[in-house]
Each structure stands twice: as C-alpha cells, then as structure tokens.
Amino acid sequence: MADRDGKIWYDGEMVDWRDATTHVLTHTLHYGMGVFEGVRAYETPKGPAIFRLEDHTARLFRSAKILGMALPFTPQQISQAHLDVVKANGLKSCYFRPMAFYGSGKLGVAPLKNDVRVIVAAWPWGAYLGDEGLEKGIRVKTSSFTRHHVNITMCKAKANGNYMNSILANNEATADGYDEALLLDVDGFVAEGSGENIFIIRKGKLYTPDLTSALEGITRDTVVQISKEMGLELVEKRITRDEVYSADEAFFTGTAAEVTPIRELDRRAIGDGNRGTITAEIQKRYFDIVKGLDAEHQHWLTYVN
Numbered sequence: 001m002a003d004r005d006g007k008i009w010y011d012g013e014m015v016d017w018r019d020a021t022t023h024v025l026t027h028t029l030h031y032g033m034g035v036f037e038g039v040r041a042y043e044t045p046k047g048p049a050i051f052r053l054e055d056h057t058a059r060l061f062r063s064a065k066i067l068g069m070a071l072p073f074t075p076q077q078i079s080q081a082h083l084d085v086v087k088a089n090g091l092k093s094c095y096f097r098p099m100a101f102y103g104s105g106k107l108g109v110a111p112l113k114n115d116v117r118v119i120v121a122a123w124p125w126g127a128y129l130g131d132e133g134l135e136k137g138i139r140v141k142t143s144s145f146t147r148h149h150v151n152i153t154m155c156k157a158k159a160n161g162n163y164m165n166s167i168l169a170n171n172e173a174t175a176d177g178y179d180e181a182l183l184l185d186v187d188g189f190v191a192e193g194s195g196e197n198i199f200i201i202r203k204g205k206l207y208t209p210d211l212t213s214a215l216e217g218i219t220r221d222t223v224v225q226i227s228k229e230m231g232l233e234l235v236e237k238r239i240t241r242d243e244v245y246s247a248d249e250a251f252f253t254g255t256a257a258e259v260t261p262i263r264e265l266d267r268r269a270i271g272d273g274n275r276g277t278i279t280a281e282i283q284k285r286y287f288d289i290v291k292g293l294d295a296e297h298q299h300w301l302t303y304v305n
C-alpha cells in the first residue's frame with residue numbers, strides 16, 4: 001500500500017501518498033486508541049457516489065466520543081474530505097479509510113497531551129470476501145476467540161485496538177482454510193464476524209443478533225430497511241451457533257463485505273450450501289441501491305460531482 005501514487009487527505013491538506021507518514025512514537029501505534037471507518041463510493045450513472053456518507057461520519061464522531069477523543073475537524077469537514085479525495089485521485093469507485101489517531105509528543109498510557117491527527121485515504125477495492133464469495137457464499141468457522149465483553153472494550157466504537165480481537169479470529173479461520181470467522185459473545189451467543197454483522201433466514205423469517213456485543217453496522221441497517229420493503233419479518237434476538245447451523249440461509253453484511261452469503265459454518269452446509277434465494281434478492285437490491293439504480297434510495301447517496 002505504501003508505494004501507491006495518489007493523494008491522501010491529512011489534517012486538512014491533500015498530501016502525496018508517500019508523504020502521508022507518522023512518527024514511530026505515534027501514541028496510537030503503541031497503544032491502539034484511535035477510531036476509523038470503512039466507507040465505499042460506487043460508480044453510478046451520474047458518476048461516483050458515496051454510500052451513506054453522513055452516517056459513516058456520524059459513527060466516526062460517535063466512536064471518538066465513546067473513547068473521549070476530541071476530533072479537531074467538524075463532521076462537515078470530514079465528509080467534504082471524502083469528496084475531495086475522490087476528486088484528487090480521479091476515482092470512479094473506491095473504499096475510504098478515514099481514521100483519527102493520537103500523534104507523537106508523549107508516550108505513557110494517557111494520551112492527554114497528544115494531538116489528534118486525522119486522515120482520509122481512498123483506493124479501489126473490489127469484493128472484500130471475493131467475487132466467488134458474493135455469488136456462491138463463503139466458508140466460515142466459529143472462532144475460538146470470544147468477542148469483547150461490553151465493559152472490557154467499547155464494542156459500539158469502531159476503535160483501532162478492537163481489531164486485534166478481529167485479527168486473531170480472522171487469522172485463525174483463514175489458517176484453517178476458511179474464508180472468515182464468526183465470533184461468539186461472552187455468553188456463547190453469536191455476535192458478529194471479524195468485520196461484519198450476520199443475518200440468518202429460517203422459514204422465510206430474517207433473524208439478526210441484537211447489538212449488545214456487535215458494531216452497529218450501517219449495512220445491517222440498510223438490510224433491515226430492505227427487508228421491510230420486501231415484507232419480510234425481521235427478528236432481532238440472541239442467536240446460537242446451532243441456529244446458524246440449522247438456518248435455511250445466512251449472510252454477512254458490511255461496507256467491505258457488502259452482502260456476502262455464508263454457505264457453510266463449521267463444516268455444516270447452510271441450507272443446500274449455496275446462496276439462498278432471499279439472500280440473493282437482498283443482495284441484488286443492495287447493489288442496485290449503492291450503484292444508483294434504485295430511485296427510492298437516492299437519499300443514501302452523496303454524488304461526488
């Protein structure tokens with residue numbers, strides 16, 4: 001990634017990719033307290049459009065508030081930075097990484113004297129879990145790592161350090177030949193993927209875990225809206241791993257993962273082991289919306305030009 005061309009928005013300035021660096025004594029590099037987002041822009045008939053930009057910016061600020069970080073820019077400035085980065089790099093579609101971190105200046109646990117730095121980077125990024133995964137579904141393993149207890153770290157903050165838990169889970173799953181991990185909460189109920197929320201479908205009803213130990217996903221919220229428009233009953237409840245085993249369909253949602261079917265959990269085929277029909281419909285509606293092909297959901301799109 002470091003050898004790319006292009007520009008990155010860094011503390012209010014557009015800098016060359018290679019110059020977007022930080023000191024090795026950057027506080028967040030040592031202690032992991034920072035906040036970030038994953039946002040996507042898609043190519044639409046009216047040019048690039050950023051999906052639910054304001055919602056992502058709002059979550060970035062919510063995450064910072066939860067951690068007690070004061071961001072040195074307004075939400076409007078951060079949202080505008082996304083638009084500027086697309087233009088500066090001439091991107092038609094992309095994945096954004098806005099991130100706020102404590103700079104160098106003082107090491108020691110408390111970052112009180114460290115300035116907060118902010119970047120917005122963007123690059124082309126295809127299917128997070130692979131094109132084949134989008135079409136045929138992915139193989140998932142229940143992780144031996146438990147999702148954080150809600151009072152050990154702040155699960156509603158999309159915080160850099162939270163992702164050590166996700167990395168451990170994802171690394172374990174992929175090392176064992178799976179595509180992604182599913183994490184259980186401290187009580188053994190399904191929480192979420194290492195970077196996604198999860199839905200299951202049984203007898204035509206949609207179920208998703210309540211948000212106790214999971215990130216409040218924007219894609220999850222989009223799918224909740226889509227399911228209502230499809231007339232599907234949606235139940236938010238505690239879900240056990242064997243309810244996933246017994247499901248007719250299952251899928252992950254996330255900005256990076258989009259809507260990725262799960263064809264297998266722990267070597268149990270979900271349904272017939274293929275992308276389910278309801279999943280396929282939700283996935284199609286999702287992609288029509290993000291690609292500007294759905295007139296009813298233009299309010300979720302911020303057009304760059």
Ligand SMILES: Cc1[nH+]cc(COP(=O)(O)O)c(CN[C@@H](CCC(=O)O)C(=O)O)c1O
Nearest residue numbers: 038195196197215217218219220254255256
């Ligand atoms: C733990 C977690 N749970 C749920 C979600 C879904 O949230 P949303 O994108 O708002 O629907 C994400 C996003 N994971 C982001 C980071 C992936 C990565 O860093 O790699 C993403 O999908 O961009 C998570 O990281």
